[in-house]
Amino acid sequence: MNELPERFARPAGVDHETVEAVGALTLAMETVIRARGALYEFHQLTGKADNELIEAIRLLRGAGHAHIADELEKELVGLNVNAGRWTFQIVEDYERIYYTAWDRHHHRVVDDLVDGRPHQREAEMKQDRATPGEPNHGF
Helix, strand or coil, X not given: CCCCCXXXXXXXXXXXXXXXXXXXXXXXXXXXXXXXXXXXXXXHHHHHHHHHHHHHHHHHHHCCCHHHHHHHHHHHXXXXXXXXXXXXXXXXXXXXXXXXHHHHHHHHHHHHHHCCCCCHHHHHHHHHHCCCCCCCCCC
């Protein structure tokens, strides 16, 4: 078995159960990061739809359908996606309240328990799964 490089070696005094627990927390944090990305995608796609709507309204007017364009403009342009809120407000709340709290706690736990190595579990998994002598295996 290959030795782990120093930066991936398990910190002294850290047991397997702690590495597994911090690994599980890191996995949860990665899910929060993915949710954050999905939220930004929702924000950007909603804004894109709003801009496309404005173009559709312009085209409807140009095609002689002012009454439909007026109705869409009145009902949809500027419409909140949530009670009193646009997507940027939802994104900002997520960042300020949820993501920041997760990030702070994750960093604290990783720093306190595994010397700041959030992917210790994966480093050990890579070591265990590498085939000695095979190219592109190991560290």
